[in-house]
Amino acid sequence: MDDKATLHRYLRTRRGQLLAKLDGLGEYECRRPMTPTGTNLLGLVKHVASVELGYFSDVFGRPSGRDLPWFDDAAEPDADMWATAGETRDEIVELHRFSAAHSDATIESLPLDAPGVVPWWPEERRHVTLQQMLVHMCAETAQHLGHADILRELIDGAAGQGPNDPNLPARSAAGQSAHFDRLEAAAREAAAHATT
Known part of the structure; x- marks a missing residue:
């Protein structure tokens, strides 16, 4: 397996694992803010899908034709990190799949050294290659x-990649x-030792 195929496999695997974190949850649980900054599962899926779409479309001159209003200049800060009541879970999951398919097409059609430009990065870092973007998105x-x-895990105790995850020790309750x-x-x- 060459370097591009290896990086692409890692990206595909992590995408699938992220999307699977929504499995079995209701609307409230997948949208519920779980940290003081509002981090939530559906928002993470929306964010990752959104930024991946930008990195593998605009950066390489391969427009997706998909409008992401939460990135408009007039959008509120962090609008890509949560789902409004009017945005359905199905729409965000479909965005994730669309982003993955568009990104996969870009990755498959370009060599690792294909040049790109990230216009929202500082000038000194904005000239990139497909390899850099693959590593960045992984x-x-x-x-x-x-x-x-x-x-x-905080929502329902589900940890890792499921009950058969070899990285988690099997323990009873x-x-x-x-x-x-x-x-x-x-x-x-x-x-206690640190304060004595």
Whole structure:
């Protein structure tokens, strides 16, 4: 597998994992702000789909024909990070799929060294290659997937990539509670030592 195929596979995998964080949740749960800054699952999907569409369309002169009003100059700050009551979950999931398909077409049709320009970046950094954008979007998607992992666990306890995730130890509810209590005790003990 060449470098482009490897990067593309990582991006596709993280996209799918992010979208899967909505599975089984109702409208409230997927939109619910879970942090003081308002971070929510559906907003993360909307944001990642939106920025990916920009990076693999406008940057490489391959317009998507899709208008994203939350990026207009008159839009409120962070409008891409949450879904209004009038924006449906299905619309945002469809945007995610549209963005992925458009991005995939760009990635498949250009070589890794294809030049692009990110007009919203500072002048000294705006000249990029497809490889840079692939790495950037892999990192951005993984970062927001990490946020989504935590939010989903706070919402209903679902952790990682599901119950068979090999990166999570299998614990019973009692075992998980004991593990949590052990970490809490260690944190309190460390804090007590730090103040003495």
